[in-house]
Amino acid sequence: METDRGAYPEARTPWDDPAWRTEALCWLDAELARLGIRETGPRRVRVRPWSIIVRVEAASPVWFKAASPGSAFEAGLNAALSRWVPSRVLEPYAVDAARGWSLLPSGGPVWRSLSPGPREWESALTQYAEFQLALVPRVEEMLRLGVPDARVAALPELFDAAVAENRTLDAADRGRLLALRPRLVEWCSELGAVGVPDSLDHADLHDGQVLVTGGRYTFFDWGDANVGHPFCSLLVAADRAAELHGASVVARLEDAYLEVWTGGHTLRELRRAAELARRLSQLTRAGSWGRLFPAAAEIGDPERAAALLRLL
Structure with missing residues (x-):
């Protein structure tokens, strides 16, 4: 082999x-x-x-x-x-x-191999949002399956654990993060108040985690996933799209994704929620790096620290 x-x-x-x-x-x-x-x-x-x-x-x-x-x-x-x-x-x-x-x-070609343009990104993110919306009634079932709980109310506690457990943060960075905590709690309160329901967050959604056949997108690789705010999935997707097509494409793609969630919410409210979720999703990224095989766990600490510092 x-x-x-x-x-x-x-x-x-x-x-x-x-x-x-x-x-x-x-x-x-x-x-x-x-x-x-x-x-x-x-x-x-x-x-x-x-x-x-x-x-x-x-x-x-x-x-x-x-x-x-x-x-x-x-x-x-x-x-x-x-x-x-x-x-x-x-x-x-x-x-x-x-x-x-x-x-x-196998489920068709990996999307990345097809060099998707902005229009294809819009379609994929719309279908992904519809997928998340369909899973809203399954939140408790997913938690019972052992999917990590990263719902908005749990994020301050996840933050505390991530900062306390990280072995690569120096004293200055640790102090900056601890000073940020009250602001982080405010962000969580504001995001929760918008009222978008919890769902499944892929937490590493990009063009290498999607298969496509005939315009239908299949999402795979759920090892980083959690139950949390659905808009947290926008972080990696938006960064990858911007890398490929420029930062100006992000607002267009975000609006295509958010349109699925407009029932009962204005687009302005959802844009603010997306802004908050993208920032807070650094916590779930940090959590993903904590899920390595035990003998390789030390590899994740620098990546976890970097994700935490991007909260600042």
């Missing part, structure tokens, strides 16, 4: 444990046999501090994914999403929710 460790060649993960590797590959082999999938080439392995992915070559490629313990909810969440909103996510061939393992089909 070819193994890609990316920018983290020294990160220790379960892939380095022969017993774990044997157990995982036996599960994969058994599921492939159950499905009658015949392999046509060597397997390729992608090892990162937050997940392990094995690409199985077949008539249509198949993907095994093992999430870190902090993201183990992803397997069960993906299975639930495929029942609740089947047109918007991949339907897994198999999941082991207890171990955070999934076996997933």
Whole structure:
């Protein structure tokens, strides 16, 4: 098998444990046999501090994914999403929710490979907003699946934990963050008062996390997800769109996304909510970097610190 460790060649993960590797590959082999999938080439392995992915070559490629313990909810969440909103996510061939393992089909080309323009970004964000709106009644079910709780009321507590636990913040930066806390509480109160309901926040939505077939967008890779303010998903998406098409495109794309949420709210209110959510979503980004495999956890601390400091 070819193994890609990316920018983290020294990160220790379960892939380095022969017993774990044997157990995982036996599960994969058994599921492939159950499905009658015949392999046509060597397997390729992608090892990162937050997940392990094995690409199985077949008539249509198949993907095994093992999430870190902090993201183990992803397997069960993906299975639930495929029942609740089947047109918007991949339907897994198999999941082991207890171990955070999934076996997933291919779902069309990755959106990034098609070089999407602003019009395609509008369409994708509109469909994503519709997907989030459909999940509003599922909030409690998602929490029971173990999806992290990053609802607005919980953000000050998440902030406190992130600042206290980070080992790379120096005294000056820690003091600046602690001084920010009263303002952060005010932002949370203002955002909550707008009244947009909680939903699923992907927390890392960009053109490499979307598949597209015939104008229909499929969203995948839920390891960073949380239950929280839906507009927090705009942070990464807007940054990526601006990187590709310039900062002037962001307002246009944001308005296309927000239009889905206008029932009972003015666009002006929603724009302010989006501004607040983008800032506060740095907390969920920090949280994502805390969900690495335990032996690789120290890799996440500098990234968590950087996200926290972007709150300032």
